Amino acid sequence: MPAQLQTRVLFNSYAFWIFFALVWALYRCLPHRGQNVVLLIASYFFYGCWDWRFLPLILTTTAVSYFSAIQIADSGNKRTQHIWMVLAAVVSLGLLAFFKYWGFFTDSAVALLTTLGFHADLNTLKIVLPVGISFYTFQTMSYTIDVYRGQVTPSRSFTDYALYVAYFPQLVAGPIERSSSLLPQITHPRLRTGGDFAEGLYLILMGLFLKVVMGDNMGFIANGIFGAEKGSLTGTEALVGIYCFAFQIYGDFAGYSSIARGVSKWLGIDLMTNFRMPYLSRNPSEFWQRWHISLSSWLRDYLYIPLGGNRSGPAKTYRNLMLTMLLGGLWHGAGWTFVAWGALHGLILCAYRAAGDRFRLPGRWGRIVATFGFFHLICLAWLFFRAETFAQAWEMLGLIFQNQEMTALARYGLGMLTFFCGPLLVFEIWLDQTHSLRRLETVRWGWRAATYCYLVFMLIVFPPPVFGQFIYFQF
Amino acid sequence: MPTPAHDYDALPTDRHAPTFRQELRVVAVVLVFIAALEAIARWVAPVLDYDRKHIHALPEIISQLAERAKTSGHPRVVFFGNSLVMHGLDEGIFHDELQHLNGPPMETTKITPVGTAMLDWIYLFQRYFPSPESLPDVLIVGFVAHHIHDQEPIKIRRLSRHFVAPQDFPALWRTDLQDFHDVAQSSLCGVSALAGDQPEHQLILLNACVPEYQAGVKANNRLVAAAAERKAPPAAVAVETFQRMDRFIQLCRSRGVKIFFVPMPQPERWTVNPAAIQLTEDHAMGFLDARAIDGMTEADFSDGYHLGETGQEKFSRWLAAQLSKVHLR
Numbered sequence: 127m128p129a130q131l132q133t134r135v136l137f138n139s140y141a142f143w144i145f146f147a148l149v150w151a152l153y154r155c156l157p158h159r160g161q162n163v164v165l166l167i168a169s170y171f172f173y174g175c176w177d178w179r180f181l182p183l184i185l186t187t188t189a190v191s192y193f194s195a196i197q198i199a200d201s202g203n204k205r206t207q208h209i210w211m212v213l214a215a216v217v218s219l220g221l222l223a224f225f226k227y228w229g230f231f232t233d234s235a236v237a238l239l240t241t242l243g244f245h246a247d248l249n250t251l252k253i254v255l256p257v258g259i260s261f262y263t264f265q266t267m268s269y270t271i272d273v274y275r276g277q278v279t280p281s282r283s284f285t286d287y288a289l290y291v292a293y294f295p296q297l298v299a300g301p302i303e304r305s306s307s308l309l310p311q312i313t314h315p316r317l318r319t320g321g322d323f324a325e326g327l328y329l330i331l332m333g334l335f336l337k338v339v340m341g342d343n344m345g346f347i348a349n350g351i352f353g354a355e356k357g358s359l360t361g362t363e364a365l366v367g368i369y370c371f372a373f374q375i376y377g378d379f380a381g382y383s384s385i386a387r388g389v390s391k392w393l394g395i396d397l398m399t400n401f402r403m404p405y406l407s408r409n410p411s412e413f414w415q416r417w418h419i420s421l422s423s424w425l426r427d428y429l430y431i432p433l434g435g436n437r438s439g440p441a442k443t444y445r446n447l448m449l450t451m452l453l454g455g456l457w458h459g460a461g462w463t464f465v466a467w468g469a470l471h472g473l474i475l476c477a478y479r480a481a482g483d484r485f486r487l488p489g490r491w492g493r494i495v496a497t498f499g500f501f502h503l504i505c506l507a508w509l510f511f512r513a514e515t516f517a518q519a520w521e522m523l524g525l526i527f528q529n530q531e532m533t534a535l536a537r538y539g540l541g542m543l544t545f546f547c548g549p550l551l552v553f554e555i556w557l558d559q560t561h562s563l564r565r566l567e568t569v570r571w572g573w574r575a576a577t578y579c580y581l582v583f584m585l586i587v588f589p590p591p592v593f594g595q596f597i598y599f600q601f
Numbered sequence: 602m603p604t605p606a607h608d609y610d611a612l613p614t615d616r617h618a619p620t621f622r623q624e625l626r627v628v629a630v631v632l633v634f635i636a637a638l639e640a641i642a643r644w645v646a647p648v649l650d651y652d653r654k655h656i657h658a659l660p661e662i663i664s665q666l667a668e669r670a671k672t673s674g675h676p677r678v679v680f681f682g683n684s685l686v687m688h689g690l691d692e693g694i695f696h697d698e699l700q701h702l703n704g705p706p707m708e709t710t711k712i713t714p715v716g717t718a719m720l721d722w723i724y725l726f727q728r729y730f731p732s733p734e735s736l737p738d739v740l741i742v743g744f745v746a747h748h749i750h751d752q753e754p755i756k757i758r759r760l761s762r763h764f765v766a767p768q769d770f771p772a773l774w775r776t777d778l779q780d781f782h783d784v785a786q787s788s789l790c791g792v793s794a795l796a797g798d799q800p801e802h803q804l805i806l807l808n809a810c811v812p813e814y815q816a817g818v819k820a821n822n823r824l825v826a827a828a829a830e831r832k833a834p835p836a837a838v839a840v841e842t843f844q845r846m847d848r849f850i851q852l853c854r855s856r857g858v859k860i861f862f863v864p865m866p867q868p869e870r871w872t873v874n875p876a877a878i879q880l881t882e883d884h885a886m887g888f889l890d891a892r893a894i895d896g897m898t899e900a901d902f903s904d905g906y907h908l909g910e911t912g913q914e915k916f917s918r919w920l921a922a923q924l925s926k927v928h929l930r
Contacts, residue, residue, distance in 0.1 A: 139782050140782055140785035141781050141782060141785075320620040320621060321618020321619065324621070324623070324627075327628070346821070346825070349828070350820075350821035350828070351821075351824065353824055353825060353827070353829075355827065358824075533820075534813040534816035535821060537812045537817060538811060538812070538816065538817020538818060538820070539817065539821075541810070541817070542811055545810055567618055571619065571623060571626055571627055574619075574627050575626070575631060578627060578631050579630065582634065583638065586635070586799065588803055588806075
């Protein structure tokens with residue numbers, strides 16, 4: 127048997143924490159410039175652990191955006207600046223389009239031509255998706271656009287800029303940082319504050335709980351139910367599968383973001399908040415201010431507002447909302463189910479905009495009903511996001527209204543949801559009452575210790591049956 | 602350094618953040634809590650379930666067998682395997698039948714930790730039969746197809762906690778684990794009952810807290826396995842290999858232990874890979890085929906896999922008849 131030791135440098139792996147301990151120890155011994163060099167080498171090593179072949183890709187994107195930004199800043203000519211900005215965008219989006227969407231578009235074209243009666247034989251390449259490409263592409267694009275807009279001064283240090291693009295805590299699954307926030311923290315010496323350790327610890331423990339305990343355990347059930355053969359599920363089981371996926375994707379992605387922020391906090395660098403109790407939202411507008419905040423704000427600033435936002439009348443506002451959400455859906459994955467997910471969210475946003483606050487439910491119970499109802503709308507969208515085909519999504523949706531048999535699988539799923547997600551929801555409601563993610567840091571230390579003991583207990587005793595990858599790596 | 606700024610929910614303030622020193626108290630409490638959990642896990646380990654009781658009793662079972670054999674001078678026979686042998690063989694019936702057939706007297710015992718397979722058996726044998734005095738004369742190894750091939754998944758926690766001796770860990774890491782994560786997991790389980798017995802702790806707690814946990818998880822496992830099978834490309838069907846079995850045979854042979862491999866009865870007749878049979882022949886080990894015992898029917902199985910009461914009696918008598926015909930030393 128070959129004894130070849132492979133390494134998986136994921137946040138939920140032992141290898142990552144050994145890697146981080148080594149990087150941190152070295153980092154603390156060095157002055158500012160040395161720290162940046164260590165972080166850059168560590169970031170490329172981290173990325174290389176996935177696949178060394180994709181390192182030239184990230185280097186190309188980095189170099190093109192770096193030099194384009196300098197050319198934009200140095201040129202006094204608006205037309206020249208425009209050309210450099212377009213060049214950088216074309217290279218970044220071109221690489222993204224080739225690696226992520228080539229297969230999808232050619233497959234779709236073949237399917238369309240075949241439907242129209244033409245014989246199509248396009249050679250579709252089976253291209254491996256470079257991990258994190260969607261995240262760093264958006265990050266480099268926002269940088270060149272901000273420089274073009276004059277909102278950011280370009281970095282003159284390639285090392286600093288390369289670190290901004292490849293900074294390992296957020297490289298492969300976000301948050302998608304803005305240069306206005308992250309770059310100054312890289313170019314200037316980091317200042318340690320008294321609360322860094324406590325905040326980092328909270329974010330890491332909470333992130334590991336979200337990912338390992340909630341996300342992966344819910345994912346195991348969702349995978350079973352969404353993998354079931356046609357006709358083998360009851361409606362209750364289908365519903366449980368959708369609920370489980372809703373908490374799987376939340377735990378998986380919010381967990382990653384939280385660990386990324388915690389790890390970065392221990393390095394003295396603040397990353398932005400990416401999730402704020404999204405399932406407590408009462409309407410779509412609120413949801414997108416709580417879910418994947420770094421992406422939704424990116425889409426708002428670099429797509430929705432440039433398209434005209436809500437400044438050109440209702441029709442164009444709806445068009446802009448739909449376009450933004452459709453592209454947001456496509457960003458998540460090269461598949462029509464992702465487009466449908468984006469379209470559904472676009473329609474929900476348009477409907478909410480049209481209705482305004484006319485149907486606002488008053489009082490505490492009104493808020494509860496609105497939250498419960500809107501959670502189910504989100505779940506409806508998740509159904510299309512997770513389903514492998516439209517046929518599967520429609521079948522599961524139909525089942526929910528036809529067959530409410532309570533099986534052992536359904537009871538088990540609901541029990542697991544309550545056991546793993548119930549305490550988290552209670553905690554989030556408690557946080558939401560003060561609109562603060564850091565409420566736990568303000569209570570007596572004994573309560574915090576008790577909470578951490580619970581998190582650690584759950585992490586030790588309830589890891590998932592199978593080691594879980596992070597879903598968002600594929601985006 | 603300029604203050605980082607977003608125009609959306611940006612960064613929290615440090616106003617209420619506890620200092621490093623203050624937070625060390627929290628860390629200390631958590632560490633004490635983990636230590637307490639570990640102590641509880643070690644305390645309950647021997648009585649966690651009937652299987653743990655059996656595993657923790659193995660040194661005593663083996664020494665009792667050695668003492669009995671020393672007194673009587675009869676050969677030592679160990680019925681080895683997992684739940685198939687545990688449920689399949691009644692030692693009382695076996696000895697009655699042996700006596701009835703005037704078979705050779707022998708001292709017997711069962712070593713049957715549930716859910717084990719060939720890799721577990723290699724390390725279990727090394728750990729629990731460390732000296733020549735403890736070694737049996739004969740091992741009767743009951744199995745079905747997946748227990749003996751190399752493609753059987755490794756249960757790292759259980760293997761590392763209960764079957765690998767401390768000195769054998771380097772061999773396990775070098776030979777059987779291919780991933781740094783697994784090596785780390787294995788090391789942790791070797792030293793910690795909390796980590797090593799985690800699946801049982803989880804099972805007990807979820808059984809108590811989640812309605813129909815076992816039935817639900819079985820249904821879900823079936824769905825996951827069926828989906829994986831449907832999605833697997835035809836080329837992904839691995840060819841069976843038997844390096845672990847070869848290691849096990851060589852290990853026993855080097856210590857002078859004779860093995861009889863017994864393919865166990867199942868409701869439907871199953872195929873033993875010819876390569877496995879060839880391996881037993883190459884090493885001059887015995888092969889007692891129990892797949893088609895006369896009179897054994899589906900009704901003799903309690904759950905479609907393990908033998909029930911009637912099946913146990915038929916198998917025990919059949920095995921006694923087989924062993925009465927062979928030389929054990």
